[in-house]
C-alpha cells in the first residue's frame with residue numbers, strides 16, 4: 001500500500017491533492033492543525049470511497065511534526081509520498097505591501113510555516129521515506145518565489161510584491177535544490193511545484209484556476225516514475241523559471 005502525507009490537507013489545494021492521490025488507490029493521510037477540520041476532510045474522502053485518515057500536524061511546531069512522524073512510523077512503518085502543501089500568505093489580508101509595514105514577527109510567522117515547516121517535515125520524515133521503494137517529496141511553491149519572474153518587468157508576477165510570502169517561496173525552492181543533491185542516487189526524489197493562481201481561501205474567488213487544475217502538477221510530481229526528475233521546479237506544462 002502506497003502511503004501519502006499531505007500537510008494542510010483539510011481544505012484548498014491540499015484537500016484536492018489528497019483526493020486525486022486517493023483516486024489512484026493511494027492511502028492518504030490528511031495533515032491538519034485543526035482536529036475537527038482534519039477529521040471532517042478525512043471523512044469526506046472516506047465517504048467518496050477513498051482510504052483517508054486524519055493526522056494531527058501543525059507544521060510551525062517541531063514537537064507536532066516529531067509526534068506525527070512517530071505516529072506514521074507506528075501505524076505504517078514507512079512513508080512513500082510527502083506533500084509539503086501547508087502555507088500562509090497573510091500580507092494580502094493585512095494590506096501589507098511595503099517593507100516599512102512589515103513586522104519582524106509577521107516575517108518570522110511566514111517563514112516558520114512556509115520554510116522552516118517543510119524543512120522540519122523533510123528532516124523528520126526522511127527516515128520513513130528511505131523505507132519506501134520510491135519516495136517522493138513535493139514542495140508546493142509559487143512562481144511568486146521565482147527570482148527570474150520577480151525581476152522581469154514583462155512577467156505577470158512582477159507587480160505582485162508581497163515580500164514575506166514571495167521570498168519564503170524562494171527559500172523553499174532553495175531547500176528543494178539543496179535536498180535534491182543530498183538525495184541523488186537514492187530512491188527519493190524532491191521537486192517544487194507551482195499550482196498557478198487557484199480559487200481557494202488563499203487565492204480568493206478572483207483566481208482563474210480551479211483546485212482540480214492546481215493540484216494536477218503536485219500529483220504528477222508525487223507519483224513520478226523512477227526515471228523522473230529530481231530537484232526541479234515545474235507547473236503542469238513542464239519546467240519553469242527559478
Ligand SMILES: NC(=O)c1ccc[n+]([C@@H]2O[C@H](COP(=O)([O-])OP(=O)(O)OC[C@H]3O[C@@H](n4cnc5c(N)ncnc54)[C@H](OP(=O)(O)O)[C@@H]3O)[C@@H](O)[C@H]2O)c1
Nearest residue numbers: 008012013058059060085086087142197198200201202203
Ligand atoms: N491559491 C493559490 O493561488 C496558490 C498559488 C501558488 C501557491 N499556492 C500554495 O499552495 C499551498 C496551498 O494553498 P491554498 O491556496 O490551498 O491555501 P488555503 O486554502 O489557505 O489552505 C492552506 C492550508 O494550509 C494550512 N496551514 C496553514 N498553516 C499551517 C500550519 N502551521 N500547520 C498546518 N497547516 C497549516 C491551512 O490550515 P487551516 O485551515 O488550519 O488554516 C490550510 O489547510 C500553499 O503552500 C500556497 O502557498 C497557492
